[in-house]
Amino acid sequence: xxxxIDALRCQGHGRCFTLAPDIFTYDExxxxxxxxxxxxxxxxxxxxxxxxxxxxxxxIDIEE
Amino acid sequence: xxDTRPPVxxxxxxxxxxxxxxxxxxxxxxxxxRERCPVAHTERYGGGWFPATHAGVTAVAKDTENFTSRxxxxxxxxxxxxxxxxxxxxxxxxTSDPPFHQIARRVILPAFAPGPINALEPQMRALCRRLLDDxxxxxxxxxxxxxxxxxxxxxxxxxxxxxxxxxxxxRDFVHIVIGGVNLPEEERIEQFMPIEEYLVHQIExxxxxxxxxxxxxxxNVEVEGxxxxxxxxxxxxxxxxxxxxDTTWSAIGxxxxxxxxxxxxxxxxxxxxxxxxIALEEFLRFYAPVTxxxxxxxxxxxxGCPMKEYDWLMLGFPAANRDPVAFxxxxxxxxxxxxxxxLAFGLGIHRCVGSNLARLxxxxxxxxxxxxxxxxxxxxxxxxxxxxxMIRGPRNLPLRVLA
Numbered sequence: 229x230x231x232x233i234d235a236l237r238c239q240g241h242g243r244c245f246t247l248a249p250d251i252f253t254y255d256e257x258x259x260x261x262x263x264x265x266x267x268x269x270x271x272x273x274x275x276x277x278x279x280x281x282x283x284x285x286x287x288i289d290i291e292e
Numbered sequence: 293x294x295d296t297r298p299p300v301x302x303x304x305x306x307x308x309x310x311x312x313x314x315x316x317x318x319x320x321x322x323x324x325x326r327e328r329c330p331v332a333h334t335e336r337y338g339g340g341w342f343p344a345t346h347a348g349v350t351a352v353a354k355d356t357e358n359f360t361s362r363x364x365x366x367x368x369x370x371x372x373x374x375x376x377x378x379x380x381x382x383x384x385x386x387t388s389d390p391p392f393h394q395i396a397r398r399v400i401l402p403a404f405a406p407g408p409i410n411a412l413e414p415q416m417r418a419l420c421r422r423l424l425d426d427x428x429x430x431x432x433x434x435x436x437x438x439x440x441x442x443x444x445x446x447x448x449x450x451x452x453x454x455x456x457x458x459x460x461x462x463r464d465f466v467h468i469v470i471g472g473v474n475l476p477e478e479e480r481i482e483q484f485m486p487i488e489e490y491l492v493h494q495i496e497x498x499x500x501x502x503x504x505x506x507x508x509x510x511x512n513v514e515v516e517g518x519x520x521x522x523x524x525x526x527x528x529x530x531x532x533x534x535x536x537x538d539t540t541w542s543a544i545g546x547x548x549x550x551x552x553x554x555x556x557x558x559x560x561x562x563x564x565x566x567x568x569x570i571a572l573e574e575f576l577r578f579y580a581p582v583t584x585x586x587x588x589x590x591x592x593x594x595x596g597c598p599m600k601e602y603d604w605l606m607l608g609f610p611a612a613n614r615d616p617v618a619f620x621x622x623x624x625x626x627x628x629x630x631x632x633x634x635l636a637f638g639l640g641i642h643r644c645v646g647s648n649l650a651r652l653x654x655x656x657x658x659x660x661x662x663x664x665x666x667x668x669x670x671x672x673x674x675x676x677x678x679x680x681x682m683i684r685g686p687r688n689l690p691l692r693v694l695a
Contacts, residue, residue: 239639281631281633
């Protein structure tokens with residue numbers, strides 16, 4: 229499983245990297261970025277889903 | 293200006309965001325509109341629309357084809373083409389439309405990204421502690437005029453790199469700029485003159501003596517090898533003054549107002565500091581301070597309404613945040629609400645550029661206040677006054693400190 233951010237939808241609200249700093253970070257504009265390749269483990273999936281559920285722009289996708 | 297307007301009989305056909313009933317408690321009005329309309333109309337201000345639902349607000353916020361941001365604060369009348377600023381706008385990028393908007397936004401985003409903003413935390417914390425020290429020993433403290441109000445004013449002055457000894461003068465200017473948005477054009481221009489002089493002087497001083505602050509950043513940043521036009525630098529400083537102060541001040545004040553009346557929430561925040569980042573978002577959802585406006589670009593049928601060119605469209609982010617279609621138990625403040633896609637900072641390309649800064653200020657202000665005063669209540673509920681207009685928050689907020 230893998231988490232991705234759609235850069236066209238992300239507007240830099242910053243909810244993802246605040247809620248799940250191990251999975252998400254930000255670029256120089258403050259837009260969300262996935263750390264590494266975005267691969268999720270059983271330990272990190274719930275945090276990724278939490279970030280997804282809080283993104284006002286619906287910019288986070290979790291690929292099965 | 294509220295005094296000269298007749299009272300509203302029906303907000304569905306005659307809404308007025310400066311009506312005393314709306315100012316005091318708008319939430320029941322919005323609930324009613326959401327069920328009945330859900331897009332309310334008014335002939336006031338030259339004509340305008342107000343979608344009360346999350347879906348309506350979302351559609352408009354993301355639609356830059358049918359709506360323009362050339363003016364984002366509802367004025368006294370209907371703006372005509374001649375009265376409108378250029379597409380760059382007076383305060384870029386908030387008053388800019390694509391494609392210029394993206395250029396102006398890219399210029400300032402790095403200055404408001406988490407890295408540089410988080411670096412401000414120690415000085416912000418020191419500021420809050422100083423304000424709390426000044427109130428020490430008082431049985432009743434004013435969470436608005438002695439605390440919330442001072443925090444963003446001092447933070448923004450520091451960010452811009454304006455002299456500390458100008459603090460009081462700067463605060464007066466800020467009040468004129470914020471209060472002036474409702475005044476007639478001539479009066480506003482006259483009041484604005486000393487402020488313009490001051491800002492021009494500060495800009496010149498920064499040109500002569502560049503330093504590590506936002507004003508120098510704006511003067512030196514380059515877009516495709518070109519520095520910004522001076523009126524662009526000036527406009528962005530105005531934007532920071534208008535958008536960065538009474539907004540955050542209102543959010544801090546509303547949160548304190550809530551905690552003063554909800555001792556269980558206060559006790560939980562005191563006992564569980566890790567809850568703060570989650571609670572912060574619920575304060576922002578439930579008491580979102582900012583309503584913005586757009587202008588309709590052309591005659592059209594939109595959200596089922598016959599909109600006309602240059603009608604106002606009032607974007608009620610606070611109303612969207614209370615829509616039960618979008619939020620479970622939308623009318624309840626749930627301090628540990630885990631799913632919270634609120635719109636307090638807007639949506640789409642105009643997402644508040646200062647949201648990282650605002651969140652940090654709100655968090656630090658609340659953390660420091662409750663660390664000093666773990667128990668407090670409203671000293672006089674009837675004395676609490678709310679700012680009228682498009683930024684909502686308590687101005688007078690007497691709080692009784694409890695042992």
